[in-house]
């Protein structure tokens with residue numbers, strides 16, 4: 001970054017500074033579009049030297065930025081859009097996947113559907129204790145049936161073993177740690193699938209372990225904070241932390257992270273996600289899995305990704321860019337998304353998956369009936 005193009009917000013008491021671009025490895029915002037809008041008249045350029053002198057301010061600003069995002073991700077701070085155009089135009093742009101079900105199946109005609117499912121908030125409801133985010137037996141039975149008809153992968157921010165212990169279906173693909181830990185099914189599909197195993201961040205294991213311990217130590221004075229070791233990444237939950245303590249928690253996390261420039265932080269649903277800065281995410285995992293399934297350059301594949309979180313946006317984006325299949329965002333409120341369709345909650349996800357299974361069963365039945373009929377006609381013809 002040159003001196004010319006470095007634009008930094010002027011420090012004013014109580015104002016949140018957007019210095020995320022200047023704090024390497026810790027930006028919450030990957031693209032300019034994601035950064036908070038500029039406030040006219042509050043910007044000036046500074047040199048690298050001045051920037052270093054302002055390190056203290058930067059760290060403060062970084063914490064402020066985190067706090068803003070923490071607040072905006074909290075339901076108490078989400079302003080319901082006026083019962084009007086806002087909501088309506090969002091729904092028009094991202095219609096319910098249940099309402100446009102026929103449109104979706106028509107688009108997939110003649111193609112192989114491959115299913116990608118996020119776990120928390122998609123297959124299981126969001127609960128306070130991350131260790132108790134169980135999926136219902138009905139949802140498990142639905143996903144089991146789904147996997148009989150379509151190759152199916154679970155793509156989660158959680159540690160792969162942990163998400164497997166919740167889902168307990170050996171016939172699925174699993175991509176844990178935001179896609180950094182991929183394993184093929186141990187039964188079903190083809191035998192080769194068993195050998196699929198990909199861990200692009202394995203060199204970070206000792207560092208993640210170290211950071212996990214440091215975060216456990218530093219956050220133990222903040223009641224309600226939960227640190228979760230997700231093997232190749234770490235989650236720091238603030239769902240049960242009193243909002244008055246959020247700044248304290250953000251500072252604690254910041255104090256650990258500033259020692260690890262090769263780690264980055266993003267936010268999910270009332271959780272800080274800390275992970276290696278490698279170019280790997282749920283979108284890359286989706287592409288890797290399609291390749292493993294033999295669909296890398298196949299125009300006849302139709303991937304469907306269902307997820308509720310910001311980290312799922314990477315996968316939605318990949319589908320949009322490939323122009324193949326589509327993403328479905330699980331959300332009750334309008335959100336900026338690359339998904340094409342929406343579903344409100346896990347119960348709607350289950351309803352959608354059931355319809356998909358029902359539709360596939362019916363089309364297979366129709367197909368076999370037709371084949372039988374053709375055979376009968378052939379047999380009835382004179383030689």
Ligand SMILES: O=P(O)(O)OC[C@H]1O[C@H](O[C@H]2O[C@H](CO)[C@@H](O)[C@H](O)[C@H]2O)[C@H](O)[C@@H](O)[C@@H]1O
Nearest residue numbers: 119120126127128130133156157235239269271
């Ligand atoms: O990619 P996902 O499968 O959606 O995982 C993302 C994070 O999900 C979990 O946290 C979220 O769900 C918890 C249980 O409902 C909830 O308490 C928490 O507030 C949510 O953020 C999981 O615990 C994290 O490790 C995952 O990274």
